Amino acid sequence: MDTHAVQAFVRFGLGRRGAEPAPANPRAWLLDQLRRTAAVPDAAGQQPTTAAALDALRADRRDRPKPGHARTRALFLRDSHLFLSHALTTSLPFRERLTWFWANHFTVSLRQGPVAGLVGPFIAEAIRPHVTGRFGAMLLAVMRHPAMLLYLNNAGSIGPDSPAGRRTGRGLNENLARESLELHTVGRAAGFTQADVTAYARILTGWSIDLRADPPGFRFRPFAHEPGWQTLMGQRIPPGEAGGIAALDFLANHPATHQHLARALVRHFVADVPPAADVAHVAGVLRATGGDLGAAATAIIALQGAWRPETKLRTPLELLVASLRALDVRDAPPPALYALRLLGQPLWAAPQPNGWGDRAADWAAPEAMLRRVDLAYALAGREPRPAEAVAAAALGPRLRPATRTGLAHAGSRREALALLLSSPEFQRR
Numbered sequence: 339m340d341t342h343a344v345q346a347f348v349r350f351g352l353g354r355r356g357a358e359p360a361p362a363n364p365r366a367w368l369l370d371q372l373r374r375t376a377a378v379p380d381a382a383g384q385q386p387t388t389a390a391a392l393d394a395l396r397a398d399r400r401d402r403p404k405p406g407h408a409r410t411r412a413l414f415l416r417d418s419h420l421f422l423s424h425a426l427t428t429s430l431p432f433r434e435r436l437t438w439f440w441a442n443h444f445t446v447s448l449r450q451g452p453v454a455g456l457v458g459p460f461i462a463e464a465i466r467p468h469v470t471g472r473f474g475a476m477l478l479a480v481m482r483h484p485a486m487l488l489y490l491n492n493a494g495s496i497g498p499d500s501p502a503g504r505r506t507g508r509g510l511n512e513n514l515a516r517e518s519l520e521l522h523t524v525g526r527a528a529g530f531t532q533a534d535v536t537a538y539a540r541i542l543t544g545w546s547i548d549l550r551a552d553p554p555g556f557r558f559r560p561f562a563h564e565p566g567w568q569t570l571m572g573q574r575i576p577p578g579e580a581g582g583i584a585a586l587d588f589l590a591n592h593p594a595t596h597q598h599l600a601r602a603l604v605r606h607f608v609a610d611v612p613p614a615a616d617v618a619h620v621a622g623v624l625r626a627t628g629g630d631l632g633a634a635a636t637a638i639i640a641l642q643g644a645w646r647p648e649t650k651l652r653t654p655l656e657l658l659v660a661s662l663r664a665l666d667v668r669d670a671p672p673p674a675l676y677a678l679r680l681l682g683q684p685l686w687a688a689p690q691p692n693g694w695g696d697r698a699a700d701w702a703a704p705e706a707m708l709r710r711v712d713l714a715y716a717l718a719g720r721e722p723r724p725a726e727a728v729a730a731a732a733l734g735p736r737l738r739p740a741t742r743t744g745l746a747h748a749g750s751r752r753e754a755l756a757l758l759l760s761s762p763e764f765q766r767r
Contacts, residue, residue: 339360339731341734341735341736342364342645343360343734344647345364346364346365346367346368346432347360348647348660349607349647349650350368350639350644352431352656352660352663353431353663354663354664354732355664356731357666357731360734368432368639369636371432372433372635372636385463386416386420386458386459387459387462388456388459388485389553389554389555390455390459391456391458392456392547392553392555394410394412394413395455396549396550397409398410398452409455410452410456411455412455413454414448414458414686415675416458417457417458418458418686419670421685422670422674422685423668425659425663426659426662426663426668426669433470436631436635437461437466438655439602440465440468440469440631441461442688442694443521443599443602443693444476444486444522445690445693445694446460447489447687447689447690448684449688449689451490452488453485453489456484460480460485463479463483464476464479464480464486465479465480467479469631470631471630471631471632472590472628472629472630472631473599474586477523477586477589477590478586480522481514481545481582481586482556483556484547484554484555487514487547487556488547491513492511492513492514492542492546493545493546494508494511495510495542495543495545495546495562496508496509496562497509497510497543497544497563497564497565498564500544500561500562500563500564501561501562502559502562503562510536510540510543511539512535514539514542515535515542517691519589521693523589523592523594523595524594524595525594525595525597525598527597528571528592528594528595534571537568537569537570537575538570541568541575541581541585542585543562543563544559544563545558545579545582546558546562558579560578567581568581571588573588575588591628591629596625597621599620599621599634600621600624601621603634603635603638604616604617604620604641605697606650606696607644608643608644608649609643609649609650610650619641620637620638623636647763647766648767649766650698650766651701651765651766652765652766652767653695653696653701654678654681654682655685656767657681657710657713658677658678658713660764661713661717662674662717664728664731664732664759665717665720677716680713681706681710682701682706682709710760710765711756711760714755714760715760718756724751725745725748725751725754725757726742726745726746726754729741729742729745732764733763736763737763738763741758745757
């Protein structure tokens with residue numbers, strides 16, 4: 339296995355799975371994944387659905403179950419197991435890494451709002467189908483999804499001058515509008531103002547959910563929508579649901595959005611400090627293609643910096659999945675969620691709407707690195723193969739002479755495997 343094949347597995351994928359065949363042409367292998375799709379089925383062959391999650395939420399609100407017995411909690415446990423097991427077995431790891439990237443970009447977190455049963459369907463329905471499509475289509479799917487509407491409190495946002503606002507005295511919630519501008523689309527550098535946030539929040543009033551419908555889901559509520567035209571970053575937006583769609587289209591295709599997305603993509607796939615030339619190139623591709631995320635991913639593959647080894651530190655989720663794939667584990671073990679909590683990255687539970695950090699400095703604190711060593715030792719106890727065989731399959735020519743020597747002199751097979759999984763070259767991607 340040559341260095342480019344290793345880099346394709348490690349930087350663009352989730353780590354090599356056991357001794358799976360290495361691609362003869364790594365770039366062609368990555369490009370082929372952009373043309374293919376793969377759903378994540380549950381045990382009955384069905385994907386997690388928003389309707390089922392909202393049914394569970396409705397039942398939990400009605401029955402008020404004891405802690406640990408909520409239907410939404412059960413859905414989270416099922417969906418998280420499916421998510422992790424799919425990561426261990428997928429033959430399209432680059433597509434899966436793109437799914438992770440965009441799910442973090444559009445963070446929905448268990449730490450706020452009744453979204454425990456909805457994050458799995460959110461990823462399945464609003465993120466996964468759009469990772470190689472138009473950014474505008476993903477943005478619309480995200481902004482309509484009940485998980486996002488509940489997480490950032492837009493489901494109850496009411497126009498002050500709407501019929502509902504005049505009757506109840508309730509008003510705007512600006513959370514979704516602010517995060518959509520700052521994090522999801524144009525970014526802080528675009529220079530939007532508080533007036534823009536307020537106007538955008540008015541545009542999004544009435545974008546809510548209906549738990550009583552069959553099936554329950556997104557609903558635009560005209561009686562809660564702020565009447566009248568709004569001005570968003572100099573763009574006049576008409577009232578109504580169509581006005582909200584027009585606002586999203588305007589933001590999705592704004593040059594500042596292309597720049598913001600390009601910087602995030604280059605940071606993820608190239609370096610913690612994104613090279614300005616690479617950012618400009620990817621932004622130009624997004625601008626020229628109308629926000630084609632598949633074209634942007636293709637441009638990332640072509641960047642020379644994306645093929646330089648060991649410039650990125652694996653996050654805890656990336657490290658756990660890469661370790662299990664190296665050990666050829668095919669089903670996510672029950673302690674996986676606990677391990678992610680110990681490592682500081684509980685699944686789907688980012689502290690803030692800006693998601694998990696994507697730089698080494700976010701994960702390289704001394705205590706965090708010690709916990710990575712503990713994880714390596716725990717995982718090493720389940721592997722019967724010699725560490726040298728695992729190292730050759732997972733790292734190939736990236737294995738450093740110092741690590742090779744350490745493996746040869748380790749006191750036991752388990753210690754050798756633990757050394758491998760905690761080595762600098764395995765910790766980095």
